[in-house]
Amino acid sequence: MEQKRVFNFRRLYASYPRSAVVATSYDGTYKSALSLVWHTPLSFSPPVYAISVAPKRFSHDVILKALTFAVHFFPYEKAELVEWIGSRSGRDIDKFAHLPHFMSPLENPIIEGAYLVLDCQYLDHRLVGDHTLIWGEIKHIYYDPQLVIEGEDGGFELGKVRPLLYVGKGKYASLDPSSLITLR
Template sequence: MKESWKPGTVLYPLPAVLVSCGAAPEEYNMLTVSWTGTICSDPPMCYISVRPERHSYGIIRRTGEFVINLTTERLARAADWCGVRSGRDCDKFREMGLTPAPALHVAAPIIEESPVNIECRVQQVVPLGSHDMFIAEVVGVQADNAYIDPQSGRFCLERACPIVYSHGQYFALGQALGHFGWSVRKKKPAGETAAKPVVEK
């Protein structure tokens, strides 16, 4: 049986990212965002949705730039803390022991400890209700080469132990189930066994 629920935001799990912003060191800030995602491949575009009362909202609205920093198990505490504390009251970078480093294409800093930093420039702001959506073009990406496989050149984000957010809780990701397109891959000839998906540790 199924229960009927009132309409709500139940599309989970979602990435729990740290969004960094600010045009100068004295205003650098981070906020935790789960209302985020990819909306276009060419040009590469993504979005974040932010409540107008958040401290970072005014900074992003004024500067038109931000960085989406992917989070890991090591960054889980910072992700939670930056979601419940305001940059009006403290320096979040200092409190969390994280490093603001220069981005390549925007004034907003990247978080050095994050494995992937997605530099974004706002193209449109859409008021929706509780949140405003910042639609942005991705103008640069920085990736930590510690997670690049030297043999294949593949970026192994799973080695960084990324986290997701679901119904008020943070979760680590589990075992890989297959590569994109595995369901329609041709069967191996008789005698050959299909390789099992490998989760790199």
């Protein structure tokens, strides 16, 4: 192994792939949508999900005003949509004029075509360097029963869906099903 002290974390794509999702919100005036690879669950009970959003994003202030957000998991086939949402700003265009959607009970825009959506109520946020970590409680989920399997234990598992992964530099991929091994 070689050690390096100076590196560009912004371009440390060797730590990828990461799942690419879209977070939406609505503050009563503006609807926002941005693509994210920096996102993670934080707690089972209550169910808490976190997203990391740069303050310069249009979505940042919309989410912090709305105090709600929805995290969308799109299949691999929707890579172009995720790239489109993540490469232009709501400051310049109304992305929702091009995105079929409906509003959730929390008033988050839910974009058609996702296989799983986490409808979240804001809990807290914290500035971490040049991003804001925003976390919220998952109040509802939406799922596509054609792609996601609902188990008797209340779980939801990937069915036929090919999850969307971001590799960096505009490249996307999915899982190779032949790599699947069952160890338990």
